[in-house]
Amino acid sequence: MAEVIISIAGYIALGALALSFIRMIIGPTTADRAVALDTMTIISISLIAFIASRSMKIIYLDVATVYALISFLGVIAVARYIERGI
Amino acid sequence: MNLLDIIGAIITLIGSLFLLLGSIGILRMPDVYNRMQAGTKATTLGSMLFLLGLGLSYIECGCIGRIIILILFIIFTNPISSHALARAAHHAGVKLTEKSVRDNLRDDEQKEGART
Numbered sequence: 001m002a003e004v005i006i007s008i009a010g011y012i013a014l015g016a017l018a019l020s021f022i023r024m025i026i027g028p029t030t031a032d033r034a035v036a037l038d039t040m041t042i043i044s045i046s047l048i049a050f051i052a053s054r055s056m057k058i059i060y061l062d063v064a065t066v067y068a069l070i071s072f073l074g075v076i077a078v079a080r081y082i083e084r085g086i
Numbered sequence: 087m088n089l090l091d092i093i094g095a096i097i098t099l100i101g102s103l104f105l106l107l108g109s110i111g112i113l114r115m116p117d118v119y120n121r122m123q124a125g126t127k128a129t130t131l132g133s134m135l136f137l138l139g140l141g142l143s144y145i146e147c148g149c150i151g152r153i154i155i156l157i158l159f160i161i162f163t164n165p166i167s168s169h170a171l172a173r174a175a176h177h178a179g180v181k182l183t184e185k186s187v188r189d190n191l192r193d194d195e196q197k198e199g200a201r202t
């Protein structure tokens with residue numbers, strides 16, 4: 001029962017990832033694409049934790065933490081680039 | 087059929103629904119700032135609930151501590167990154183949609199420019 005509900009939740013999160021990927025393709029400005037990429041990163045962190053919990057490997061949670069750190073730095077760098085250029 | 091498993095699974099399902107709502111908001115909102123609001127607030131709450139539900143449902147793998155650290159990290163960094171993106175988009179001159187009625191940042195900058 002619980003396994004089935006968690007599997008459905010994982011598929012819903014995968015659909016959310018696909019929807020924000022559409023916005024990243026068709027977004028008119030660079031800021032739209034950066035926002036969509038930020039959202040995709042957060043959903044990816046959730047999916048990495050999902051895989052880590054399903055396969056009982058705690059080391060994947062460290063991967064998710066480092067991914068969150070690097071995505072935060074990347075979004076800050078993109079914001080500085082949009083504001084005043086490299 | 088443990089009770090904690092069922093509670094964690096339901097919390098995970100609610101979190102994934104918030105993630106889906108955030109993505110639909112990103113796809114349908116009219117301009118960058120509205121998209122940013124939908125894609126940051128809903129996604130922060132959704133990922134918090136998703137990770138908390140996973141940690142409760144798989145309590146036997148002993149990963150609840152790392153999941154709480156990950157949740158705290160997301161709470162601290164996600165509003166900062168969206169704030170930086172919104173400020174950068176406003177300074178780069180991305181237009182608001184036609185339905186918006188006020189722009190407080192532009193008014194404050196004009197006031198500052200008139201004072202100096």
